[in-house]
Amino acid sequence: MLTDAFKKSDMPPKHIVVIAVDGPAASGKGTLAKALAAQLGYAYLDTGALYRIVALDTLKAGGDPAKLEDIAPALEILKHLTPAALTDAALRSPAVAEAAAKVSVIPEVRAAVRRYQDGFTKNPPGNAAGVVLDGRDIGTVVCPAADIKFFVTATPEERARRRFEELKKRDPNLTQETVLKDINGRDHRDSSRKISPLRAAADAHILDTTGLNPAEALDKALGIVRAKFPPAGNDNTASGPRKFKPGA
16 A cells, blocks of 8 residues: 555656567658657667668768768767757768768667667657667667567568658669669668677567558557557547557
8 A cells, every 4th residue: 555655756667668669771660660659659769770871971071981980979969869850851861871871881870779769768759658779679679578570571662662762853764773782782881790680679560561551551560569469548648658649
């Protein structure tokens, strides 16, 4: 029985629901993760953007994204990073993507990014009841104890088609064949790298989006979330791991 002597500070810490969304490039993981976070009222983090912002800052300073001594000053940005900074369109340029691939294999960079990720999951922005993180090693390395893990995939051909549709207006000379070659090369690099290789966690839910549109993929993912955390009553609120805003 609780007494007047039981203080609020003695209460166990609130459980923050963690949803990990991993997968290869152009699989739809980012679209799904953002939609899940919005639907559940959770905080969202695109972990790949963390490497991109470090890469961009390094390039702006005229540094080599393959050299730690050039990257080190850029790591300071992670100490005062705002969510808005991760939406900068400059992060999506081919040059930044190439530089991000270089900085992401450096252990010291991954350690700095990991510290940011840990802080995000323990203290979500807006005191959110949960977090959704997308990347390539969230369920296997960053959050191995995540409440729910998704590994989102699609055929290389479908992913190349999607990426081509996204990029063709920026580069009229781009071909879908070129994008497919890049996708296959990136898959090989991500899955064969020594540090945090791309792979599905043993307990991840595999979600193949090849024949799904974003709404259908979200519906499937929400079905898995509902099975894990059934809505509490009919109040349609998201106040903890057992309550969330159900889909339409």
